[in-house]
Amino acid sequence: MSVYEKLSKVQSELKAPKGQYNSFGKYKYRSCEDILEAVKPLNAKHGVVLTVGDEVVEIANRFYVKATAVFVDIESGEKITNTALAREDDAKKGMDGSQITGTASSYARKYCLNGLYCIDDTKDADTDEYRHQQERKPQESKPQERQYVKVVNGRTAVINSNGEYVDIENLTVEQLEKTLKIKQFAAAHEAIRRLLGEIKQ
Numbered sequence: 001m002s003v004y005e006k007l008s009k010v011q012s013e014l015k016a017p018k019g020q021y022n023s024f025g026k027y028k029y030r031s032c033e034d035i036l037e038a039v040k041p042l043n044a045k046h047g048v049v050l051t052v053g054d055e056v057v058e059i060a061n062r063f064y065v066k067a068t069a070v071f072v073d074i075e076s077g078e079k080i081t082n083t084a085l086a087r088e089d090d091a092k093k094g095m096d097g098s099q100i101t102g103t104a105s106s107y108a109r110k111y112c113l114n115g116l117y118c119i120d121d122t123k124d125a126d127t128d129e130y131r132h133q134q135e136r137k138p139q140e141s142k143p144q145e146r147q148y149v150k151v152v153n154g155r156t157a158v159i160n161s162n163g164e165y166v167d168i169e170n171l172t173v174e175q176l177e178k179t180l181k182i183k184q185f186a187a188a189h190e191a192i193r194r195l196l197g198e199i200k201q
Contacts, residue, residue, distance in 0.1 A: 003078035032110040063088045067108035084112035
């Protein structure tokens with residue numbers, strides 16, 4: 001079996017879970033380490049070894065980390081090499097130079113392994129493709145209850161269908177329902193109840 005056949009088998013059997021969670025962005029993603037942990041038993045099963053390294057290179061007066069992954073058939077010595085680049089930021093808030101290089105190294109290694117093992121990360125939240133997909137999506141406005149009701153000059157007011165705050169303390173429920181859109185009325189009704197409950201406390 002050639003090294004390419006072995007790589008094909010590893011690619012088809014590989015399941016690299018997204019084992020990391022970004023609590024700030026609220027998304028799951030896979031790291032270089034996740035890929036390596038998933039691929040080690042498959043490489044051993046098919047008699048291959050993987051080495052991953054990187055180096056800093058200068059391209060057009062900018063510094064990049066160039067990662068190289070080498071997939072080697074233990075029996076024949078045949079190898080397949082894949083590389084990937086990640087640019088170092090000039091500066092990143094809260095990070096020193098070694099942390100910036102380390103971050104670029106992690107990205108470069110991850111995308112180098114993605115290329116070698118044909119892992120599709122286009123929808124991962126740390127990719128440009130993901131960001132572009134999100135920008136293309138129509139932004140759904142999720143109504144928040146508090147935007148429909150607030151206290152203005154000591155009196156309760158709600159947003160009417162024209163987006164204006166209207167004093168509702170002297171309105172009947174029927175008048176209030178006519179003043180607001182149906183969805184706004186439902187949300188405002190619940191928000192008013194909560195607001196009044198908080199004021200009583």
